[in-house]
Amino acid sequence: MKCDQAFERLTEAQFTDDADLTRHLRECPRCRAMQQTLSPALKWMRESRHDVTEQDSPWHQPSAALLTEESVAVAVDIAQRLPRAGRNAVMRQALGFALVATFGIAFGVLVLGQHKEESPKAVLSASPLPKTMCLWTQRDGESPRQSAASVVDSCIACHVPAMIRN
Amino acid sequence: MRRTQAGNFSAFEELVRRYRGPLLRVAASKLGDQLAAEDLVQESLLAAFAARQTFNPQYAFRTWMWTILLRLCQKYRQRESRPIRAGGSIDPQRADGNAGTDPCGLAHLLQSERQDLLHQALAELPEAEADALRLRFFAGLKFEEIAVAMASSVSGAKQRVKHGLERLADRLPMLSGGES
Numbered sequence: 282m283k284c285d286q287a288f289e290r291l292t293e294a295q296f297t298d299d300a301d302l303t304r305h306l307r308e309c310p311r312c313r314a315m316q317q318t319l320s321p322a323l324k325w326m327r328e329s330r331h332d333v334t335e336q337d338s339p340w341h342q343p344s345a346a347l348l349t350e351e352s353v354a355v356a357v358d359i360a361q362r363l364p365r366a367g368r369n370a371v372m373r374q375a376l377g378f379a380l381v382a383t384f385g386i387a388f389g390v391l392v393l394g395q396h397k398e399e400s401p402k403a404v405l406s407a408s409p410l411p412k413t414m415c416l417w418t419q420r421d422g423e424s425p426r427q428s429a430a431s432v433v434d435s436c437i438a439c440h441v442p443a444m445i446r447n
Numbered sequence: 448m449r450r451t452q453a454g455n456f457s458a459f460e461e462l463v464r465r466y467r468g469p470l471l472r473v474a475a476s477k478l479g480d481q482l483a484a485e486d487l488v489q490e491s492l493l494a495a496f497a498a499r500q501t502f503n504p505q506y507a508f509r510t511w512m513w514t515i516l517l518r519l520c521q522k523y524r525q526r527e528s529r530p531i532r533a534g535g536s537i538d539p540q541r542a543d544g545n546a547g548t549d550p551c552g553l554a555h556l557l558q559s560e561r562q563d564l565l566h567q568a569l570a571e572l573p574e575a576e577a578d579a580l581r582l583r584f585f586a587g588l589k590f591e592e593i594a595v596a597m598a599s600s601v602s603g604a605k606q607r608v609k610h611g612l613e614r615l616a617d618r619l620p621m622l623s624g625g626e627s
Contacts, residue, residue, distance in 0.1 A: 285605075288605065288609070289590065289605075292583055292584075292608055292609075292612070293587075294583065294584045294585070294586075294587040295587065315609075318613065318616055319609075319612045319613065319616055320616075321615075321616050321619060321620065322612040322613075322615035322616040322619060323612065325561075325565050325568075325615065325619055326565070326580065326584040326612075326615070327584065328561070329561065329562050329565045329566075329584075329585075347486055347489050347490045347493055348490060348493040348494065348497060349490070351522070352490050352491070352493070352494035352515075352519055353494050353497045353498050355494060355515060355518050355519060355522070356491075356494040356495050356497065356498035356501070356511075356515050357498045357501045359511060359514045359515055359518065360498055360501040360502040360503065360511060361501060363502075363503065363506045363510065363511055363514070363595070
């Protein structure tokens with residue numbers, strides 16, 4: 282028995298203890314704690330159910346005045362929605378899965394693509410500029426995107442004296 | 448329901464006998480007024496009968512019936528626009544009579560008081576949680592049926608029942624004075 286099934290059994294209107302549930306409660310501290318927390322409310326709900334049953338008044342023939350156009354319209358509306366509601370729920374779920382899957386794939390492709398574009402290796406290999414060329418003076422030209430290392434190389438080439446460099 | 452749709456109206460009487468009690472329990476608890484609940488249950492059953500040809504018997508009559516009742520209860524409450532009276536009313540004459548002549552009179556009064564407290568606690572809950580509890584315990588619906596009747600998911604219905612029970616477990620001892 283799983284926790285979900287245990288909850289269903291615990292909240293049955295006409296509760297009867299069984300071996301499966303007892304075993305589950307013995308082995309699952311979470312469900313055991315839940316049962317202890319909910320037990321006063323469960324007791325009240327079940328006992329009140331019997332009270333109300335005993336007080337049920339006998340059936341008397343309804344008067345025609347009770348039937349209104351509005352209530353019939355409600356019944357018709359719900360009758361028409363019930364099947365669609367069932368199908369809609371399945372459709373919505375399927376559509377949800379499809380959307381999430383599509384979005385996930387698209388996102389993955391996008392991220393992987395970007396990652397490829399921005400990888401240092403790709404940038405360096407795409408760079409046609411020599412390491413000693415000053416990127417600052419070339420900033421107006423259409424130079425390809427540079428890696429951080431090539432920018433640093435460029436700065437060193439211009440600003441650090443040759444003797445220190447060597 | 449198929450037989451009713453085919454013109455066998457005594458089949459509908461059988462449905463009335465089967466559903467009226469649970470419908471009444473839920474309506475009385477929700478409205479806090481036994482007479483209004485009886486009227487509303489009858490109205491719901493009559494509406495189902497009048498709209499019988501629009502119902503697709505492939506789907507559960509039970510779910511249809513419960514959804515009609517919940518919707519009509521909401522409309523009744525909107526119409527009346529008055530605060531919910533907690534629990535059913537106790538008829539003083541009946542109570543006094545019971546107390547004087549019936550040896551079980553006191554037990555009935557205690558039972559009635561207990562029931563009122565529960566209905567008061569239910570009335571204090573968020574409506575969705577209270578409805579889910581009523582449908583689960585007073586009507587004996589499965590979670591799948593509660594979900595359809597309340598236009599929620601099955602896990603949503605379970606959450607409503609769980610949270611409702613947790614709040615009741617907190618509130619009921621206070622209302623009944625058991626915490627002292």
